[in-house]
Amino acid sequence: MSATGGAAERLTALRAAMAAAGVDGMIVPRADEHQSEYLPASAERVAWLTGFTGSAGTAVVLPAAAAVFTDGRYSLQIQDQVDGALYERVNTADKTPADWIGENLQTGTRFGADPWLHTDRQLERLRTTVEKAGGEFRLLDGNPLDEIWSDRPEPPAEPMKPHPTAYAGRSSEEKRTQIGAVLAEAGVDALLVTSAESIAWLLNIRGDDVRNTPLCLCFAVLAADGSTELFVDPRKLGDEVRTHLGNAVTIRGRDELGAALDGIAAAGKTLRIDPESAPAWPMERVRRAGGKLDSEADPIIAAKAVKNDVELIGVRAAHFRDGLAYARFLSWFSARAHQGGLDEMTLVERLHGFRAEHEMFRGPSFDTISGAGPNGAIVHYRVTEESNRNLNPGEIYLVDSGAQYLDGTTDITRTLSTGIVGEEEQRCFTLVLKGMIALSEAVFPSGTTGGQLDVLARRHLWAAGLDYDHGTGHGVGAYLGVHEGPQRISKSGGGAELKPGMIISNEPGYYRAGAFGIRIENLVVVEERDVAGADRPMFGFETLTLAPIDRALIDLSLLERHEIAWLDAYHARVRDTLGPELDAETAAWLVDATAPLAGKEPAQG
Numbered sequence: 001m002s003a004t005g006g007a008a009e010r011l012t013a014l015r016a017a018m019a020a021a022g023v024d025g026m027i028v029p030r031a032d033e034h035q036s037e038y039l040p041a042s043a044e045r046v047a048w049l050t051g052f053t054g055s056a057g058t059a060v061v062l063p064a065a066a067a068v069f070t071d072g073r074y075s076l077q078i079q080d081q082v083d084g085a086l087y088e089r090v091n092t093a094d095k096t097p098a099d100w101i102g103e104n105l106q107t108g109t110r111f112g113a114d115p116w117l118h119t120d121r122q123l124e125r126l127r128t129t130v131e132k133a134g135g136e137f138r139l140l141d142g143n144p145l146d147e148i149w150s151d152r153p154e155p156p157a158e159p160m161k162p163h164p165t166a167y168a169g170r171s172s173e174e175k176r177t178q179i180g181a182v183l184a185e186a187g188v189d190a191l192l193v194t195s196a197e198s199i200a201w202l203l204n205i206r207g208d209d210v211r212n213t214p215l216c217l218c219f220a221v222l223a224a225d226g227s228t229e230l231f232v233d234p235r236k237l238g239d240e241v242r243t244h245l246g247n248a249v250t251i252r253g254r255d256e257l258g259a260a261l262d263g264i265a266a267a268g269k270t271l272r273i274d275p276e277s278a279p280a281w282p283m284e285r286v287r288r289a290g291g292k293l294d295s296e297a298d299p300i301i302a303a304k305a306v307k308n309d310v311e312l313i314g315v316r317a318a319h320f321r322d323g324l325a326y327a328r329f330l331s332w333f334s335a336r337a338h339q340g341g342l343d344e345m346t347l348v349e350r351l352h353g354f355r356a357e358h359e360m361f362r363g364p365s366f367d368t369i370s371g372a373g374p375n376g377a378i379v380h381y382r383v384t385e386e387s388n389r390n391l392n393p394g395e396i397y398l399v400d401s402g403a404q405y406l407d408g409t410t411d412i413t414r415t416l417s418t419g420i421v422g423e424e425e426q427r428c429f430t431l432v433l434k435g436m437i438a439l440s441e442a443v444f445p446s447g448t449t450g451g452q453l454d455v456l457a458r459r460h461l462w463a464a465g466l467d468y469d470h471g472t473g474h475g476v477g478a479y480l481g482v483h484e485g486p487q488r489i490s491k492s493g494g495g496a497e498l499k500p501g502m503i504i505s506n507e508p509g510y511y512r513a514g515a516f517g518i519r520i521e522n523l524v525v526v527e528e529r530d531v532a533g534a535d536r537p538m539f540g541f542e543t544l545t546l547a548p549i550d551r552a553l554i555d556l557s558l559l560e561r562h563e564i565a566w567l568d569a570y571h572a573r574v575r576d577t578l579g580p581e582l583d584a585e586t587a588a589w590l591v592d593a594t595a596p597l598a599g600k601e602p603a604q605g
Contacts, residue, residue: 007049008083010148011061013148014049017144017148018144020147021112021140022110022112023111024063024110024111025063025109025110026113026140026144027058027059027061027097027101027126028049028059028060028061028145029046029058029117030045030047030055030057032117032217033194034196034279035195035277036215036217040217041153041156042154045143045145045149046068048149048152049145050082050087051083052068052074052078053081054070054073054074054078056073057078060097062106062109063109065104066086067088067089067090067097067104068089069090069091069096069097070090070091071091071092071093072093072469073380073381074380076378080386088100098125101129101133105130105133105134106135108134108136109130110135110136111136111137111138112138112139112144113126113138113139114139115279115281116280117279118279118280119275119276119280120278120283121276156208157236158207158216158236159208160216160232160237160241161205161206161214161240162206162240162244163200163204163479165310166310167311167407167478167479168204168310169307169308169310172203172244172245172246172249173246176202176203176222176227176248177226179226179300179303180222180223181224183224183272183299186272186294187270188271189223189224189269191222191272191300192221192282193221193222193300194273194277194279196209196215196216197304197477197480197481198298198300199218199230200214200215200216201300201480202220203245204244205245206479212363212365212367213365213404213482214479214480215480216232218230218231218232218233226248228249228250230251231254232251232253232254234251261282261285261286261289262289264291265286265289266291268292271286271293272293272294272298273295274295274296274297274301277298277301278298283295301485304477305475305484305486305496306502307501308501312501313407314406314408314479315407317408318403318407318408318410319408319410320577320578321405322355322546323577324581324582325354325355326412326547327578327582328354330416330548330593332350333347333350333416334593337391337393337397337417337419338393338420340390340391340392341390342390342391343372343389343391344370344375344389345383345385348368348383351368351399351401352364360406361405363403363404364402365403365409365411366401366483368401369398369399369401370401371383372389372392373392373395373396373515373516374515375387376396376398376511377512377515378511379517391418393418393419393420394420396417396425396516396518397415398416398517398519399413399414399416400519406479407478408478408479409477409478410545411482411505412522413509413521414549414550415429415517415519415520416550417552427555428512428516428518429550429554430553430554431464432509432518432519433520433559434558435457435508436507436508436520437567438456438460439453439456439457439541440524440541440543440570442456442540444498444539445537446497446499446537446538448498449495449496450487450488451488451491451492451494454471454489457472457506457508468509468511471490472506472507473488473505473507474488474489475487475502475503476503476505478503487502488504489504489505500526500527500539501525501526503523503525504523505521505524506521506523507519523545525544526539526541527542546574548574551593559597567597568597571594571595571596572596575590575591578590
């Protein structure tokens, strides 16, 4: 039976490969060895096995049952792509993989997991689930799925590129010394770095191994003295990047990592490995070698989140040029939307085209969400040729997009009218806008987390009996990941304390299934605020994004005077900043799009 055939043949072949590996069941997460957001083709195991191509998917295979899990974003997609005769199709809001395993695992079942594809914490939770159900949990030595994936793509070997200090702001030597000092203070001899984003920041390198994020997939061990071993496919290293890395960075092959970990253990040195972000395999390797483990957070994550002055200059420049491209797109859209004939894919291509005209553009920062009418209510909708929908007059359009430039990363969402606006759409849009303004205006003391601010964005929606199910804000990198931690704004709480230099999104929304979706998103950066009489440091947000907010969707009677003042001031800044650099036609459109609000008397307040 061919393992390269259809889904049924692949499932049968996997069960045979599992038996040969000594297990009866296994879990297949959508993950790679670096816990990356975007995977190389060689790591798309869930897609190859089941046909499901969403960004959040997990498969569990047992001898007589199998299931594929995803969240509500992909409820329609999983029905289309996964054969219900082979797999139970499960929404994780209804049942988690652990719940399903507990219900379906037979006593005595040997259940396996690939330690390269799960963190240590994830495996501990999985072990507890399996053993509670009466099964035997085993770590796999090799992945049975990889054994049968005969046409598996080769791992990426794109060239690594230096990221100049002119954009990074600090040299790699400075960064390595900084993180090394953190390790030394904690009594740790070395740090295993498994996140490709952390290595990119630490060594001032970028790559093209995955889409949307400029990463080179590799591992590193940073010693407390700042010296570093980089475990990487040597085909990725040209003379320029070798010179950039210098003598303090020793190049090793990826397959030498295990021996290096053994050596650290044998020398009696303490190695830090982040249990929340690193794969479990290196932790197991060190444990078996009798080494000393420090299971604390990777300190690079927190350091990377606080942008230095040079990075912020670059990020502002990236948002300026992105604003110019976006203004051209909005002007083009406004001239055509009321006529009909536009579709979701055409709009994606047009927006991409405006951005791509600039020489510093390096691609999108994520797959654009382009939702016409009811498709806008699907929070992380991805248009395909099959789902592509025309935007009809009278509907609203949600577009969430971003760009990677050599000096910064952008992420912006706008909800746009087609000239005819329903009263309910106006009401809901204005409630979302009020939340976005409230968060934009927030002033808060040092030590505040994003979780403490989240209610500001939801207050007016809650008062109307409405809400949204996604987070309000995520961290953003500087020519790195469009989603980064540790900062976030979410009603589930948590997140790191907000510090000056952190970039975060401000994106409340509202979604009515089968009707419309609304989201307004700006990126903001935490900055110090001078507050008269304050007895502690106070912070606020500087808005980075430069793009008009559709005034036709606003019910002015719902806005208070300070909210109108904020929006008028924001629009004046957009107009004054972008206008002089735009062509005459777009500049004239921008003047109209950013005119001060007028009309009905605003709400008192």
